[in-house]
Amino acid sequence: MISPQLLKLEQSIHNLSLEDKLWLLDKIFEQVRNTAPHPQEKDLQNLKYDDQVKPIWEIAVEIGAKIPDSEWAKVPSDLSKNF
Structure with a gap:
């Protein structure tokens, strides 16, 4: 609940100018950055490379090999212009 x-x-923020909103956003980001690191970030620092894991x-x-050729034929060759 809010x-x-x-x-x-x-x-109040809605009534601010764009410049003031950007200033406020910068201050909010600054405070968030200065908080304690998230547990996930700490976990990443201790992450070790495992050469047993498949790339x-x-x-x-x-996964692609499981897709029938008939479905691959439907994919545009340029993947953008004709999608």
Whole structure:
């Protein structure tokens, strides 16, 4: 549930100029960055390379090999212009 103070703040922000909104956003980002690191970030720092794990590209090739040729034929050769 959103507090009444937050709703009031939202309305106040709505009335600010773009320059003031950007300033406020910068201050909010600054405060968020200065908070303690997320547990996920700490976990990434301790992550070790595992050469037993299959590379993502090999997994993608395996998945692609399961798709019938008739379905691959429907994919545009340029993947953008005709999609």
